[in-house]
Every structure is written in structure tokens, then in C-alpha cells.
Amino acid sequence: MSRARLEADLAELHPASFGWALGCCNGDRGEAEDVLQIAYVKVLDGRARFDGGSAFRTWLFAVIRRTAAERRRGRWLRSLALARWPTGRGEPEPSADPEALAGSAEAARSLRDSLRALPARQRELLHLVFYEDLSLEEAALVAGISVGTARTHYHRGKARLRALLAARGR
Amino acid sequence: MPGDDQDDADLRKAFAVLRREEAKAAPTFEAVRARARPRRLAPLGGLLAAASVAAAILGIVVRRPDPPPPMASMEKWIAPTDFLLDTPGREILQTVPRIGRVQKPRSVSP
Numbered sequence: 001m002s003r004a005r006l007e008a009d010l011a012e013l014h015p016a017s018f019g020w021a022l023g024c025c026n027g028d029r030g031e032a033e034d035v036l037q038i039a040y041v042k043v044l045d046g047r048a049r050f051d052g053g054s055a056f057r058t059w060l061f062a063v064i065r066r067t068a069a070e071r072r073r074g075r076w077l078r079s080l081a082l083a084r085w086p087t088g089r090g091e092p093e094p095s096a097d098p099e100a101l102a103g104s105a106e107a108a109r110s111l112r113d114s115l116r117a118l119p120a121r122q123r124e125l126l127h128l129v130f131y132e133d134l135s136l137e138e139a140a141l142v143a144g145i146s147v148g149t150a151r152t153h154y155h156r157g158k159a160r161l162r163a164l165l166a167a168r169g170r
Numbered sequence: 171m172p173g174d175d176q177d178d179a180d181l182r183k184a185f186a187v188l189r190r191e192e193a194k195a196a197p198t199f200e201a202v203r204a205r206a207r208p209r210r211l212a213p214l215g216g217l218l219a220a221a222s223v224a225a226a227i228l229g230i231v232v233r234r235p236d237p238p239p240p241m242a243s244m245e246k247w248i249a250p251t252d253f254l255l256d257t258p259g260r261e262i263l264q265t266v267p268r269i270g271r272v273q274k275p276r277s278v279s280p
Contacts, residue, residue: 014199019192033197037205108191111184130178130185158181165184 009056020061023127024068039067061142114164122157125150
């Protein structure tokens with residue numbers, strides 16, 4: 001796959017990739033942009049190579065997920081070594097902004113908060129299926145788990161999310 | 171339909187709202203690409219990592235056992251008990267005796 005073609009594919013998938021990166025980073029916008037940037041460099045430099053074994057989008061999402069996990073591990077290690085040292089990164093940007101007063105922004109925030117209350121695996125699968133419109137099989141591929149395991153987490157996640165949204169009056 | 175169930179319209183609608191809201195604030199592809207490469211390790215973290223690698227290498231060098239002595243050639247090797255074979259008169263057996271030329275006594279004519 002040529003570099004120009006890769007760039008075009010990445011640009012086309014960028015909005016979905018950003019949403020997925022946000023999901024992987026627990027809504028931390030700055031971290032999501034970092035993760036996305038590193039993932040793009042990996043893809044364009046050939047450190048992550050698409051072998052055509054799956055859809056490009058599925059593969060790219062797996063790269064983004066792995067990159068986010070690497071960053072989390074790095075942060076965890078830094079937090080062990082440098083518990084009191086400033087890292088130069090601020091807290092995640094607060095989701096509240098003037099638009100949050102609008103109904104849809106409020107609904108989005110409510111869903112985001114409810115998703116945060118879910119176990120990571122359930123949150124990940126619901127995001128891939130409902131937000132990114134992947135099939136359960138594709139979502140399992142991105143998450144690196146079997147379809148059976150994905151189905152279990154998916155159903156439990158849906159039930160839990162509905163309960164959380166209902167408790168919030170949504 | 172990505173999921174298994176046909177009655178997930180409520181969740182689908184909720185996620186669509188979230189997607190729309192997040193898309194509004196999404197940076198452009200070019201902006202993300204042009205973003206400065208994020209720092210992977212804090213400076214002190216890098217120093218700690220380098221120090222631990224150096225300590226590991228030093229440990230390997232210090233603890234490395236002495237190299238084995240060079241193996242003697244079988245032709246030059248002498249068994250530690252070889253001296254027991256040094257019997258008196260051994261040098262006689264190791265030399266070829268020289269037999270002198272025998273001269274016939276000259277016959278005397280009558």
C-alpha cells in the first residue's frame with residue numbers, strides 16, 4: 001500500500017478514529033490526540049504494517065487500541081517512578097462547555113459518564129459496535145478476544161448501560 | 171446490523187448523539203499529523219531507564235566468569251603421572267644401538 005493511499009485512508013477514517021481514540025483514552029481529548037498522532041506515525045512509517053488480513057478500519061482501530069494501551073502502561077510506570085513529579089500534561093479537559101447546556105450535549109455527557117462506569121471491556125465493545133458501527137466479529141478482532149467472549153461482554157454491557165442511563169433519567 | 175439484537179434503537183440513538191457531539195470538537199486530520207511528537211518518557215524516567223540498563227550491563231561484565239584456559243594440544247599434553255614411567259635406563263631403550271664395523275683379521279700368506 002503506497003504512502004499516499006495510506007494517508008488518504010487515514011484521512012477518510014479520521015473522524016471515526018478520533019472517536020475510537022477518545023473511547024480508548026477515557027474521554028481525555030489531549031491523550032486521544034497524542035495516541036492518534038503516534039498511531040498515524042506508526043502506520044505511515046511502516047512500523048505498523050497492514051497485511052490485508054482484515055478490513056483496514058478494523059486493523060487501524062487495533063493499532064490505535066494498542067497504542068493507547070502502551071501509553072497507559074508508560075504512564076503507569078512513570079507514576080511508579082515519579083509519583084510526585086509533574087509530567088507537563090494537565091488534567092483532561094472538562095467536558096462541560098457552553099454547548100453542554102444544550103440537550104444533545106447533555107445527553108452525550110450522560111452517555112459518556114455512564115460508559116465510564118462500565119468495566120473497560122464492556123465499554124470497549126459497546127463503543128465499537130454502537131459508535132463505530134462494527135460487527136461483533138470485527139469488534140472482537142479489534143479487542144483481541146474471541147467472538148464468544150465478546151458476545152458475553154457485549155450483552156452484559158448493554159444491560160448495565162441501560163440500567164445506568166435509566167438511573168440518570170435517560 | 172452490527173449487533174445481535176434488533177431492539178437496540180435506544181442505544182444506537184444515544185451513541186449517534188455522542189458521535190455527533192464529539193465530531194464537532196474533533197481536530198482535523200492535518201492538525202493531528204502536524205502535532206508535535208508527544209514525549210514518551212519524562213526526563214527523569216529516561217535517566218532511570220538508562221541507569222538501570224547500565225547497571226544491568228555492568229552486572230553482566232563484572233559477573234562474567236574467567237575465560238577457560240586454552241586447550242593444550244593432544245601431542246603436547248603430558249599426563250600428571252608421566253614421571254612414573256621414567257624408569258632407570260629408559261634412555262637406552264630410546265636410542266638405536268650403533269653396531270661398529272667388524273674387520274676381518276688379515277690372513278697371513280705362508
